[in-house]
Amino acid sequence: xxxxxxxxxxxxxxxxxxxxxxxxxxxxxxxxxxxxxxxxxxxxxxxxxxxxxxxxxxxxxxxxxxxxxxxxxxxxxxxxxxxxxxxxxxxxxxxxxxxxxxxxxxxxxxxxxxxxxxxxxxxxxxxxxxxxxxxxxxxxxxxxxxxxxxxxxxxxxxxxxxxxxxxxxxxxxxxxxxxxxxxxxxxxxxxxxxxxxxxxxxxxxxxxxxxxxxxxxxxxxxxxxxxxxxxxxxxxxxxxxxxxxxxxxxxxxxxxxxxxxxxxxxxxxxxxxxxxxxxxxxxxxxxxxxxxxxxxxxxxxxxxxxxxxx
Amino acid sequence: xxxxxxxxxxxxxxxxxxxxxxxxxxxxxxxxxxxxxxxxxxxxxxxxxxxxxxxxxxxxxxxxxxxxxxxxxxxxxxxxxxxxxxxxxxxxxxxxxxxxxxxxxxxxxxxxxxxxxxxxxxxxxxxxxxxxxxxxxxxxxxxxxxxxxxxxxxxxxxxxxxxxxxxxxxxxxxxxxxxxxxxxxxxxxxxxxxxxxxxxxxxxxxxxxxxxxxxxxxxxxxxxxxxxxxxxxxxxxxxxxxxxxxxxxxxxxxxxxxxxxxxxxxxxxxxxxxxxxxxxxxxxxxxxxxxxxxxxxxxxxxxxxxxxxxxxxxxxxxxxxxxxxxxxxxxxxxxxxxxxxxxxxxxxxxxxxxxxxxx
Numbered sequence: 001x002x003x004x005x006x007x008x009x010x011x012x013x014x015x016x017x018x019x020x021x022x023x024x025x026x027x028x029x030x031x032x033x034x035x036x037x038x039x040x041x042x043x044x045x046x047x048x049x050x051x052x053x054x055x056x057x058x059x060x061x062x063x064x065x066x067x068x069x070x071x072x073x074x075x076x077x078x079x080x081x082x083x084x085x086x087x088x089x090x091x092x093x094x095x096x097x098x099x100x101x102x103x104x105x106x107x108x109x110x111x112x113x114x115x116x117x118x119x120x121x122x123x124x125x126x127x128x129x130x131x132x133x134x135x136x137x138x139x140x141x142x143x144x145x146x147x148x149x150x151x152x153x154x155x156x157x158x159x160x161x162x163x164x165x166x167x168x169x170x171x172x173x174x175x176x177x178x179x180x181x182x183x184x185x186x187x188x189x190x191x192x193x194x195x196x197x198x199x200x201x202x203x204x205x206x207x208x209x210x211x212x213x214x215x216x217x218x219x220x221x222x223x224x225x226x227x228x229x230x231x232x233x234x235x236x237x238x239x240x241x242x243x244x245x246x247x248x249x250x251x252x253x254x255x256x257x258x259x260x261x262x263x264x265x266x267x268x269x270x271x272x273x274x275x276x277x278x279x280x281x282x283x284x285x286x287x288x289x290x291x292x293x294x295x296x297x298x299x300x301x302x303x304x305x306x307x308x309x310x
Numbered sequence: 311x312x313x314x315x316x317x318x319x320x321x322x323x324x325x326x327x328x329x330x331x332x333x334x335x336x337x338x339x340x341x342x343x344x345x346x347x348x349x350x351x352x353x354x355x356x357x358x359x360x361x362x363x364x365x366x367x368x369x370x371x372x373x374x375x376x377x378x379x380x381x382x383x384x385x386x387x388x389x390x391x392x393x394x395x396x397x398x399x400x401x402x403x404x405x406x407x408x409x410x411x412x413x414x415x416x417x418x419x420x421x422x423x424x425x426x427x428x429x430x431x432x433x434x435x436x437x438x439x440x441x442x443x444x445x446x447x448x449x450x451x452x453x454x455x456x457x458x459x460x461x462x463x464x465x466x467x468x469x470x471x472x473x474x475x476x477x478x479x480x481x482x483x484x485x486x487x488x489x490x491x492x493x494x495x496x497x498x499x500x501x502x503x504x505x506x507x508x509x510x511x512x513x514x515x516x517x518x519x520x521x522x523x524x525x526x527x528x529x530x531x532x533x534x535x536x537x538x539x540x541x542x543x544x545x546x547x548x549x550x551x552x553x554x555x556x557x558x559x560x561x562x563x564x565x566x567x568x569x570x571x572x573x574x575x576x577x578x579x580x581x582x583x584x585x586x587x588x589x590x591x592x593x594x595x596x597x598x599x600x601x602x603x604x605x606x607x608x609x610x611x612x613x614x615x616x617x618x619x620x621x622x623x624x625x626x627x628x629x630x631x632x633x634x635x636x637x638x639x640x641x642x643x644x645x646x647x648x649x650x651x652x653x654x655x656x657x658x659x660x661x662x663x664x665x666x667x668x669x
Contacts, residue, residue: 046645082649092655095398096396096648097648097652099398099599099648100646100648100649101645103641103642103644104645106645107643107645110641111638115636228465231462234458235458238458272473274470281465282466284462285459289452290452292454
């Protein structure tokens with residue numbers, strides 16, 4: 001156990017923890033928007049897989065990872081649109097339609113992978129960008145300021161979203177629609193349009209989250225490579241009390257546990273790896289049980305809206 | 311007038327029951343476009359599928375073999391969804407149920423079969439019930455969202471099973487021969503479920519599933535507990551005012567749902583594989599949801615739905631071989647079926663509301 005507490009290892013855990021937080025942050029902040037507007041999108045995992053695939057495929061074929069990122073964002077929006085039509089317009093039970101979306105994304109990304117790529121290949125993804133001066137700060141510099149652009153973007157997204165939700169008129173509309181859609185409707189807010197926007201925005205960010213895995217962090221695509229991350233991202237929204245900073249805290253907690261778990265395996269410490277891999281999931285359940293402030297849940301979450309109802 | 315209203319009601323009900331059925335042709339139409347885009351002839355692909363799933367004795371029995379776990383999981387889904395809770399944990403519950411049945415039957419291999427076989431089934435169901443019960447109790451006591459907790463329990467079950475199958479439960483022969491495939495030893499022959507058709511995998515678990523479907527129907531519609539579970543699912547607040555303990559019945563619905571999935575795992579291991587191995591659940595936890603939804607969350611409706619989706623799973627492999635399109639296509643189409651089925655329910659809700667306001 002001693003080797004775990006040496007400085008280079010601790011710094012290594014912090015460095016990988018920050019990297020690993022990236023997909024969780026994109027996906028969970030996106031889901032925060034959807035849920036704040038009253039829609040539980042459980043299909044994040046499927047969207048992430050589609051984003052990971054399309055980002056990788058376009059990035060590889062064009063040789064330009066930026067085009068890959070754009071493709072992932074667009075595919076994410078399309079998946080969000082599909083979810084919106086079924087869950088908002090058709091008013092479907094959101095828990096189930098999300099599972100449908102997940103199965104669809106899982107199946108389609110596997111199908112496309114098998115027909116267009118066939119085998120696991122790697123790609124030259126986003127490169128780390130050292131931020132001058134800051135990266136030279138001893139210890140902290142390397143941990144915080146030597147990442148690829150998507151990592152920085154994910155962390156910048158948090159204050160930006162918090163500001164957007166709490167300080168702008170549109171953010172206020174989103175919160176109103178999630179809290180009391182009938183009242184928002186009488187005040188002239190287009191409930192349906194706001195929800196469509198939020199679910200599609202969430203879809204876009206989930207697509208980017210997937211691409212952050214396939215073209216920035218792991219730099220390859222495999223079937224079902226997200227392996228539950230999308231579902232954890234949904235849980236992080238509950239954990240974070242439907243606030244971007246809360247989501248940030250949850251994402252960091254998670255990714256540090258994950259990084260710790262990976263290093264435990266790297267160092268060959270005698271915990272069966274299966275139990276190490278289990279840790280984040282057990283932690284999620286515990287977090288849902290003991291750290292969720294349900295009072296903060298948007299009152300209209302999962303409730304479809306229809307004009308003139310009550 | 312009374313007659314006309316009666317006729318109208320029958321027509322309405324028929325339309326409501328038939329509407330979800332449209333989800334499959336619509337999904338397959340989209341699938342046909344995808345097949346064409348991939349350069350395969352859709353008619354040839356679907357023809358191979360149909361022929362593979364229902365065309366001969368081997369196809370039909372394979373379809374029924376796959377339909378059995380789908381029906382068992384689907385029955386659990388019916389109970390949970392009717393109780394207003396969403397159980398996504400079928401996959402994990404199957405694994406834990408299969409592990410339970412395997413551990414018991416190998417551990418007590420010398421016991422007589424008439425005792426060991428039913429006990430293994432019961433232990434499988436109990437293990438699944440515990441796995442489904444944890445999210446159930448967490449929901450009842452702490453308000454934990456069961457959708458998320460059941461998904462997490464799936465991941466935990468997979469890791470737990472991997473650990474057991476590589477360590478304590480691995481077949482000793484795998485260690486002797488150095489192959490170290492992660493699977494348990496063979497179950498004693500006394501707990502193997504009887505084969506119904508020689509030279510096929512069809513086993514008596516299929517009959518058990520059919521009997522249970524009828525029993526679940528009686529349970530949900532003819533007993534007080536079943537009535538209360540449905541009342542909670544239909545209208546939580548009304549049920550609470552009527553003095554029904556809502557959290558208790560929701561937890562119960564999840565426990566029972568887990569029990570049926572656990573039983574599916576036990577039946578799969580005792581009827582088909584005869585040993586516990588990785589990927590035993592192979593997606594039945596999710597396709598069982600599709601089958602139950604397609605069967606309008608009715609235990610008897612789930613029977614034909616399970617046969618249909620069992621056929622799809624078998625046919626998907628055949629299609630893959632015939633036109634070289636990966637069977638993942640069918641997974642994607644299953645997702646679309648779910649989306650269309652839940653999306654189409656808006657019509658029955660609209661009609662229900664019209665009846666309320668005009669009738």
